[in-house]
Amino acid sequence: MTPHPLGLSSIGDDIDKRLAQLGAAVIETEANAVAALKSRINSYFVTACKYMLACTGRIVILGMGKSGHIGAKIAATLASTGTPAFFVHPGEASHGDLGMITEKDVVLALSNSGETEEICVLLPLIKRLGIPLIALTSEPQSTLGKAADIHIDISVEKEACPLGLAPTASTTATLAMGDALAIALLEARGFTAEDFARSHPGGRLGRRLLLRINDIMHTGEEIPIVTDEVSLSSALLEMTRKGLGMTAIVNKQNCVAGIFTDGDLRRTLDREINIHTTPITQVMTIHYKTMSPDLLAAEALQMMQRYRINALLIVDQSQHLIGALNMHDLLRAGVL
Structure with a gap:
């Protein structure tokens, strides 16, 4: 053998x-x-x-x-x-x-x-x-x-x-x-880490260190937005049209007054209110989260994860609404 x-x-x-x-x-x-x-x-x-x-x-x-x-x-x-x-x-x-x-x-x-x-x-x-x-x-x-x-x-x-x-x-x-x-x-x-990212733009590290919010946020007509004078039903129609799972509520100066999300909708429906007559200001969230457009997209992800939210409003230094971002945007960009 x-x-x-x-x-x-x-x-x-x-x-x-x-x-x-x-x-x-x-x-x-x-x-x-x-x-x-x-x-x-x-x-x-x-x-x-x-x-x-x-x-x-x-x-x-x-x-x-x-x-x-x-x-x-x-x-x-x-x-x-x-x-x-x-x-x-x-x-x-x-x-x-x-x-x-x-x-x-x-x-x-x-x-x-x-x-x-x-x-x-x-x-x-x-x-x-x-x-x-x-x-x-x-x-x-x-x-x-x-x-x-x-x-x-x-x-x-x-x-x-x-x-x-x-x-x-x-x-x-x-x-x-x-x-x-x-x-x-x-x-x-x-x-630096940012130097490293510049030589690896196609990798996840590069995207996390180089991609900024203004590179992927929704702007212009893509932003779900209603004024603080509309009803809940009008806000729901805007959410449906834009498909981001939320809408921003702004005042006459285009400054953010609040946000209304899918989560807010579920909580509102539990209260059995009339969506046609209820003002959006009565049910919107006033303690919303905003970010600056020049911050990293990875920072937006960290905020969403920290506060367990799926959307952010993007504002300028005067708190004027200039963009919107949700978790799906980060996923598509490869940040998540």
Whole structure:
């Protein structure tokens, strides 16, 4: 009988336990590799940050194979946190893409061994440009390590792969060091949450941090509005026409006097009043909530959730009604 590759005689609870042990061992190995990087946040790291802060062009990331995948992610993290960056495949660079690198750039090269042929062949050309070269390798005396202006050690004690072949702990360490560089630069640049949102306008965070009430509120003829002289029935007709589940009540100066919502209607019907003869001022809510149009849509959501309401009136500084907003508007805008 062929032995089980995990050294188990049968498949069952034992294999579950063994698989969990293997997974935990990988996490422990990689966690130790990342923890060891803390002592390498030194003067070389600081100088590398200063080179990138002083860069008037972009940070160009180079890496082959698994290091290339990590490099692409580091480039994306840098770019999204205020440091312009892009990834260049070293194999393509030697066939024309090197023209993407300019004299204003800084090169960040990733190679665990420091001997990646596709990167090493580019070193004389990078040097000819006279631009800073930062290397992340495990071998400071490698070809890349010695050619670099700054070398950052990303060596690991061992790979998480039991064969010691698949890049695992080493790529995790490289990624963590790239994140350390990106976040240090973010802080140094004074990069804010709103800056981050501007580079992520399509994401939920971008919508929450950039979208303002005046971007999505109903205006003009779309606003459900009646004067404080009408009856309840007239207010109900306006609510039906506009479909926002409420109507604003304004005085002759177009200042908000109150609001009447679906909830108010349910409470009113319990009182068995005549909707045709009852003035709207008798049943409207006078303790209403309003907001300014230049506030964030996310702030409108917070207010609605806090007070358990589904609609808001939008007013200017003089309390003149200029817009209306309900929970469905926030849902359609992706704020909710």
